[in-house]
Amino acid sequence: MTQSLDAAMAACAPPLPLAVAFSGGADSTALLLACAQRWPGQVHAIHVHHGLQSAADGFVAQCEALCARLEVPLAVCRVDARHASGQSPEDAARQSRYAALADAALHAWPGRPMAAIALAQHADDQVETLLLALSRGAGVAGLAAMPAQWQRLGLTWLRPLLQVDGAALRDWLAARQQDWIEDPSNADQRFTRNRIRAQLLPQLQAAFPQFRDTFARSSRHCAQAAELLQEVAESDLAAVGNPPRIAALQALSAARQANLLRHWLRVAHATTPAAAQLEELLRQVAACTTRGHQIRLKLGRGFVVRTGALLGWYNP
Known part of the structure; x- marks a missing residue:
């Protein structure tokens, strides 16, 4: 079932200190505020500057201002996210972003490496990921969509908001009179994910109001199936x-x-x-x-x- 942000945070127990991937958008702003409120003095922020649009320097300034007000240390990482031939722009940006987040979490604050990184993907993002996987003919591993927690590069990665829908996050911010950055690229419907968000999700909401819950349940079933296939593959490879x-x-x-x-x-x-x-x-x-x-x-x-x-x- 979808949750409120407060309920999702109450169920979250990451290892500390915690870094929050902070773009300045509504989702990561809500996550940063909620984390700073719950674990004061234990939360840091990492902003990845992709250099892909002219507004990026303004994003940094707004992130710096909010972190200063919250007394949250901020690291700004500048990356080259240009995509290689045959690589999608989204994939290039994602790969460079994850590498930068891990490096900053471990090295940006000498003597105090982070134990975990929190990402702000929410229930709508999970649905978009599932629909993208379906459009590409993915198997059960792809249909399992995004995990809530995993280990990589010596860090715990977590997505505390996967059961919170995007509108609830904006309502939570509005109730606190907290603004956020509207990234103009999110409205660019040349990107498949943006077309899903703008065109498909409203139709799903109208036809199947519980789609976030039912899609998430299907993804969990696929995750279990993928885990089973992994165990079978490991056993068969050991025998073969x-x-x-x-x-x-x-x-x-x-x-x-x-x-x-x-x-x-x-x-x-x-x-x-x-x-x-x-x-x-x-x-x-x-x-x-x-x-x-x-x-x-x-x-x-x-x-x-x-x-x-x-x-x-x-x-x-």
Whole structure:
């Protein structure tokens, strides 16, 4: 069920000290105020300056002013978020932002590294993430959407507001007469997420008023399924070997072969195959019944190859 901000914060118990990723927008402003109120003296803020729009310097000034009033230490990180060829602008900005947040949390305040980072994504963001995953034909791992808490780079990352809808956050700020930054890029409907927010969410609200709760429940089911598939893949890889023995791999069902190969490529070689690539790999594995049969399939930055009785990986 969706919650109020106060209820969500009451249920939150992160390790301290805590850094809040603070853009100055409504969501992160509400999160920063709520955290500073609950854990005074234990909260720091990190603002990532992407340098992608002319208003960015003004965002920094507004963030500095609020942090000074709250007596919350602020670190400002400037990153180059330009996207590479073939990479989406959103993905480039996200990757640079997460790297900058982790670095600042651990090093911006010498002698006092942060234990955790709080992010301000809320229930509407979770729905948008699920709809994006559906539009891309994602499997259960993608449909699990955003986790509420995880460990990475020696830090606890958490999203305390995943059960709070965006309108409730703005109402909470308005009740406290607290303003926020309206990022003009949020209205740019060239970005798919913005089109979902502007066009789909109002329609879902009208047709299915409880959609935030029901979509979140589906995402939790997918997260459980993804965890189960992970456990099966780990068990199968231990039995088949790493690198996989082709004969042992062929003894598994096609579904378990696909699950194992996806896991092996991701964990051992940091590669996620497209659905068509995985289907072709399964076809070649099934056809590998003679000693002379070769496998050489391009995946990501490398190739899956046959090496005797094993599947191997070649990265030129």
